[in-house]
Ligand SMILES: Cc1ncc(C[n+]2csc(CCOP(=O)(O)OP(=O)(O)O)c2C)c(N)n1
């Protein structure tokens with residue numbers, strides 16, 4: 003797997019890009035280079051994603067990784083660290099700086115037998131590729147009546163909370179979720195980083211893989227070998243957790259519905275509420291498209307109250323879609339209108355202002371308090 | 378599916394084998410063509426034209442060729458096969474326009490006047506090569522062997538694509554300008570990684586060269602040294618906008634040098650020259666010379682589509698001048714003069730063209746029932762729960778409609 007690399011020179015290079023805090027990026031890099039021992043170990047989501055790509059490339063020579071700075075540097079977030087060294091420059095390589103070119107070339111490669119896994123350097127820098135994504139990635143299968151499949155993954159580091167400058171913190175998932183023909187995944191846990199990226203790469207349909215960049219450096223105890231075994235079992239059984247939401251925390255009084263970067267915030271809110279004697283269930287949506295109505299509705303029917311949490315602007319967004327779906331399915335079980343805690347409808351703010359914008363534990367608890375609790 | 382070599386041992390410092398530095402490329406060009414790399418990449422000073430509008434063969438020294446830009450005349454068999462497609466192509470264009478007028482097809486962007494480009498683009502490729510056409514390139518698609526009726530499905534209005542791209546190695550006729558050029562690059566890249574010698578020809582119009590994807594595709598193809606031929610049909614207009622509003626480059630072919638690839642200009646109404654230039658481009662690309670840009674000078678004889686009114690932006694006299702440069706009359710005169718085409722041959726080809734026209738009339742005249750459930754069938758490999766719900770909703774709606782119609786009929 004990915005060899006240990008010296009991180010010092012790379013930290014300098016990252017600093018030179020001016021894109022992200024180099025300290026955090028290099029922390030992720032050193033974490034990504036931790037030992038390979040089997041059994042449970044503490045790793046970052048960065049490492050889980052990196053391992054997922056490495057395992058997929060090992061398993062199938064048609065899996066290719068390319069994008070901007072993903073080769074020698076290993077990506078500005080180091081998610082592709084070591085892949086070029088391990089698999090060669092034909093299978094992991096840097097492209098010219100052209101996002102439409104990256105996506106469009108991936109379409110052609112997928113048409114011709116490859117499974118490209120491509121990286122958009124940042125959420126807002128994927129916009130030049132929007133036409134390719136919407137007009138071709140999403141529509142090719144339908145246009146050709148299923149004769150052309152595009153098994154490709156577009157990885158997008160997204161959302162804020164990292165003190166990033168403008169164009170580095172957009173929550174762009176709603177644009178893609180609104181587009182028929184795209185699957186949209188977003189992991190919130192380290193284990194799901196591995197699990198869901200493997201599933202995305204296995205998918206015969208194109209997947210927008212939205213990686214919450216503030217969770218790249220989140221750590222958890224995971225057993226990579228167990229995850230590998232789980233993946234292998236799913237492949238041989240033709241089953242998986244694909245398209246399913248997860249109950250991240252059990253509860254009885256109200257349901258917090260969150261995804262990606264908002265899941266840890268929702269969990270923190272639920273922990274705080276528990277101290278006040280309120281039992282909140284937390285649903286991690288995981289797959290925005292397809293959406294797991296079953297799991298979400300079951301939870302809301304059980305608790306009778308719901309708050310949807312998302313970093314993206316609330317207007318015409320994934321969060322509004324979730325509220326609409328829950329209302330359509332659970333109206334008679336609801337004790338109160340569904341509340342939302344989302345980003346304000348303003349351009350993503352500058353670093354010193356982002357904490358006003360982001361959904362916070364307090365704002366979530368306030369919304370929960372508003373759910374018309376009698377007595 | 379495997380990628381030929383095992384690259385795991387390859388160190389980071391190793392350059393890609395195809396990544397030649399400037400001097401290497403220059404000496405390669407000098408060795409192969411005896412000219413400087415700039416002279417190789419810049420188009421010849423004049424467009425390549427072999428047969429003049431009257432059908433006479435230009436004298437050897439007046440065909441536009443230069444050292445390193447030499448084009449032998451294609452063989453008689455190739456010329457005759459191409460001529461046959463040319464006549465069929467014209468018949469297809471005119472038949473389709475008639476079908477639009479009769480309301481049997483929604484729209485048809487005709488390549489009337491550009492048929493020589495259409496035919497050459499298809500015939501220069503061999504089996505296993507790929508073609509990426511635009512909305513205007515139906516004749517090229519059919520010349521690659523796609524069933525004419527399947528090719529026209531897109532314009533009849535029952536689905537957004539009518540043929541299987543993988544089976545024919547022909548992309549679906551693409552509407553978002555130049556987006557298909559990147560798909561061509563990707564197909565070529567995948568083939569190259571597997572060690573296959575596939576060549577890909579990607580088409581676009583003059584106006585489309587202003588699009589960002591045009592630039593990105595040429596640059597990617599050049600940087601990754603891929604066997605892609607970018608074939609631009611310069612028909613002088615993008616709907617109403619003349620080329621002078623798109624670019625002030627000396628020619629569109631000159632853009633090649635900026636990407637580090639070779640460009641050439643050719644008379645787009647001279648089938649002989651087109652075949653010569655594209656055959657050589659395909660040969661060079663297959664040999665590993667990287668991508669090439671070929672600009673064909675032609676003219677859109679009709680309006681952009683049937684929905685357009687060309688009299689609002691161009692003079693009839695301009696159109697009339699191009700009438701005299703028609704690719705078919707020129708080729709007929711040339712082949713007749715060479716004794717390759719007699720009355721019998723002409724009659725046989727005309728009958729073939731008529732056969733295709735009949736096929737189109739019958740195929741597109743037929744009322745083909747559409748299946749509303751197809752709306753949901755192909756969005757994903759497996760329909761999502763949401764699509765299943767929506768498909769059930771529509772099915773229910775249609776069932777109720779059918780039963781109430783039955784009631785009413787009683
Ligand atoms: C991205 C995009 N922008 C605009 C259009 C609308 N449009 C269709 S054809 C056309 C003109 C293209 O001209 P040109 O490239 O010269 O090709 P021609 O139609 O002359 O063959 C335009 C503007 C489009 N299809 N795609």
Ligand SMILES: [Mg+2]
Nearest residue numbers: 582583614615
């Ligand atoms: Mg044009």
